[in-house]
Amino acid sequence: MNAPVSLPLRAEAVTIGYDRATIAEDLTVGIPEGSFTAIIGPNGCGKSTLLRAFARVLKPSAGRILLEGKSIHAVPTKELARTIGLLPQTSLAPEGIRVADLVARGRSPYQSLIQQWRPSDEQAVQEALAATRLEDLSGRLVDELSGGQRQRVWIAMLLAQQTPFMLLDEPTTFLDIAHQYELMELLRGLHGEGKTVVTVLHDLNQAARYASHIIVMSAGAVMAAGSPHEVLTAELVEDVFGLRSIVIPDPVTGTPMVVPLDPRGLVVDLGDSTSAAAQ
Amino acid sequence: MTLVDFGYRVLRTRTAVSSSRIAMRTATISAALFLLAASFALVALFLGDYPLTLGDVTAALTGRADDFVSMIVLQWRMPVAVSAVLFGALLGIGGAIFQSLTRNPLGSPDVIGFDAGAYTAVVLVMLAAGSQHTWSIAGAAIGGGLVTALVVYVFAYRRGMQGFRLIVVGIGVSAMLGSINSYLITRADLDDAMQVGFWGAGSLSRVTWSMLVPVLAISLVVIVTVIALAPALRSMELGDDMAVSHGTRVGAARVALLIAGVATTALVTAAAGPIGFIALAAPQLARRLTGSAGVSVLAAAAMGSALLAAAHLLSHVLAAVFRPMPVGLITVCVGGVYLIILLIREARTRSGAAR
Numbered sequence: 001m002n003a004p005v006s007l008p009l010r011a012e013a014v015t016i017g018y019d020r021a022t023i024a025e026d027l028t029v030g031i032p033e034g035s036f037t038a039i040i041g042p043n044g045c046g047k048s049t050l051l052r053a054f055a056r057v058l059k060p061s062a063g064r065i066l067l068e069g070k071s072i073h074a075v076p077t078k079e080l081a082r083t084i085g086l087l088p089q090t091s092l093a094p095e096g097i098r099v100a101d102l103v104a105r106g107r108s109p110y111q112s113l114i115q116q117w118r119p120s121d122e123q124a125v126q127e128a129l130a131a132t133r134l135e136d137l138s139g140r141l142v143d144e145l146s147g148g149q150r151q152r153v154w155i156a157m158l159l160a161q162q163t164p165f166m167l168l169d170e171p172t173t174f175l176d177i178a179h180q181y182e183l184m185e186l187l188r189g190l191h192g193e194g195k196t197v198v199t200v201l202h203d204l205n206q207a208a209r210y211a212s213h214i215i216v217m218s219a220g221a222v223m224a225a226g227s228p229h230e231v232l233t234a235e236l237v238e239d240v241f242g243l244r245s246i247v248i249p250d251p252v253t254g255t256p257m258v259v260p261l262d263p264r265g266l267v268v269d270l271g272d273s274t275s276a277a278a279q
Numbered sequence: 280m281t282l283v284d285f286g287y288r289v290l291r292t293r294t295a296v297s298s299s300r301i302a303m304r305t306a307t308i309s310a311a312l313f314l315l316a317a318s319f320a321l322v323a324l325f326l327g328d329y330p331l332t333l334g335d336v337t338a339a340l341t342g343r344a345d346d347f348v349s350m351i352v353l354q355w356r357m358p359v360a361v362s363a364v365l366f367g368a369l370l371g372i373g374g375a376i377f378q379s380l381t382r383n384p385l386g387s388p389d390v391i392g393f394d395a396g397a398y399t400a401v402v403l404v405m406l407a408a409g410s411q412h413t414w415s416i417a418g419a420a421i422g423g424g425l426v427t428a429l430v431v432y433v434f435a436y437r438r439g440m441q442g443f444r445l446i447v448v449g450i451g452v453s454a455m456l457g458s459i460n461s462y463l464i465t466r467a468d469l470d471d472a473m474q475v476g477f478w479g480a481g482s483l484s485r486v487t488w489s490m491l492v493p494v495l496a497i498s499l500v501v502i503v504t505v506i507a508l509a510p511a512l513r514s515m516e517l518g519d520d521m522a523v524s525h526g527t528r529v530g531a532a533r534v535a536l537l538i539a540g541v542a543t544t545a546l547v548t549a550a551a552g553p554i555g556f557i558a559l560a561a562p563q564l565a566r567r568l569t570g571s572a573g574v575s576v577l578a579a580a581a582m583g584s585a586l587l588a589a590a591h592l593l594s595h596v597l598a599a600v601f602r603p604m605p606v607g608l609i610t611v612c613v614g615g616v617y618l619i620i621l622l623i624r625e626a627r628t629r630s631g632a633a634r
Contacts, residue, residue: 081526088520094573098286117300139286
């Protein structure tokens with residue numbers, strides 16, 4: 001991070017974890033202004049934990065999370081809920097809820113006991129349904145939808161929240177490949193409209209293709225951060241994931257593409273990556 | 280601007296300072312259920328050891344009856360009728376809160392032991408302290424309910440609260456409290472044991488105005504609290520992480536809802552004894568009838584009222600044709616069948632999910 005970009009959302013020397021287990025210690029990392037940031041790393045490296053800390057779901061035991069230079073724990077809860085939105089890894093839909101109802105739940109940071117449904121709420125839900133192409137499904141039961149449609153409903157709820165920051169925890173995990181790319185395209189569109197998107201991803205090539213900024217984590221530490229071209233190298237993939245690969249330009253987009261080497265070749269000859277690549 | 284299609288009829292209201300979006304079906308059905316409850320309670324005014332005619336009751340209600348009739352209607356039967364509607368609503372609210380918090384249709388205060396805890400505390404106060412005073416019984420019921428809630432909560436807590444564990448622990452605690460209650464009664468002398476026994480069956484017939492007025496006052500506080508916390512309850516249905524990101528103070532809201540939920544059951548238990556299964560059945564029946572998303576507190580309250588008022592009327596009818604039957608026994612008999620059906624369904628979905 002040598003370029004002088006501003007980091008409106010950043011963690012400063014934070015220690016985060018659950019009950020007794022510390023996941024990350026003395027972590028300092030930031031989300032660049034207006035970026036599409038992907039957080040990648042092996043299972044259990046602390047990417048979801050970091051995302052939850054950014055969303056104030058998890059309170060760091062040391063250090064601070066700063067939003068525009070101010071600790072997020074000092075921002076009033078409703079105000080923060082209008083600034084940072086989160087889509088957790090698993091979300092629970094109440095039994096028997098319909099699409100528009102669930103999307104409308106995203107308006108709760110704007111509502112009170114006396115102002116329960118203003119025209120601005122109606123408009124935000126309308127726009128969120130349109131952006132996710134769910135207008136025709138708005139009256140349907142969420143339980144009846146396909147996995148891809150359901151994930152779009154959750155994104156719509158996040159959109160209805162109208163937050164400049166959208167945080168998503170592995171939003172593509174349970175989707176088939178076509179729906180994964182459909183969702184990534186949707187996020188790209190939202191980023192294009194000015195949202196700062198931060199998402200935890202498993203697929204490195206998706207991260208390289210869509211993100212403007214990648215944060216690589218391993219064992220609770222940030223191993224690298226920067227543009228896909230700067231960050232995604234064969235050395236890094238081997239260091240972080242223990243996987244030997246070659247990194248070539250994506251034939252479609254030109255972004256870095258990680259191609260794992262043949263693991264059988266690796267077992268036989270761990271020292272020679274070129275011969276494995278040649279197979 | 281075109282309006283969002285919610286898939287059901289919605290009434291949008293707007294004034295200079297307020298706005299709302301009301302699901303028509305939920306609102307209509309809730310109103311109808313409350314009306315039904317009120318009419319059941321009204322019909323029950325005619326029934327009892329001293330049968331009254333329509334003329335007697337209307338005269339008493341309009342203040343034109345003789346002293347004896349108006350005493351029967353206004354002093355004896357009216358508080359019972361009011362309590363049938365009010366207690367039913369309270370039980371429905373309590374059930375809605377806990378089923379929503381545990382995200383499980385089995386997670387109602389009567390199943391997870393708060394009834395039993397309130398009952399044990401009252402038995403202790405009645406037998407050990409020898410007190411029959413309304414306030415001390417009410418205090419004991421609320422205290423006992425809260426302590427039981429705390430114990431169940433502590434035993435069920437493992438890195439966060441999981442609904443099903445809470446229910447299983449609650450059933451265990453409930454069974455233990457049941458045996459303590461039995462033990463206490465066997466140790467008491469005959470008169471006290473009779474008193475506690477009658478009270479333990481759950482009956483509205485002993486409710487008087489002097490007992491009902493403090494309960495009404497506390498109920499009002501509880502209901503206002505629940506209305507204020509309803510948005511938090513709704514947002515917590517989406518999971519704690521989502522609720523926090525929507526600006527809900529999950530920890531504080533959960534504690535307040537827990538206390539309000541325990542208070543609903545404890546108030547009823549203090550005044551009428553344990554009345555089972557209304558809290559369990561009302562929210563789910565209301566949900567099926569209204570087609571609402573999740574559990575609606577309003578509809579659950581209305582359904583609770585209708586159920587308890589119906590059971591109350593049934594107990595009067597049974598008294599006329601057979602023999603007096605406490606309302607608590609009726610709700611337990613009918614509710615037991617419902618619980619069996621629910622448990623079978625729960626077991627099915629669980630084994631289905633494991634596959």
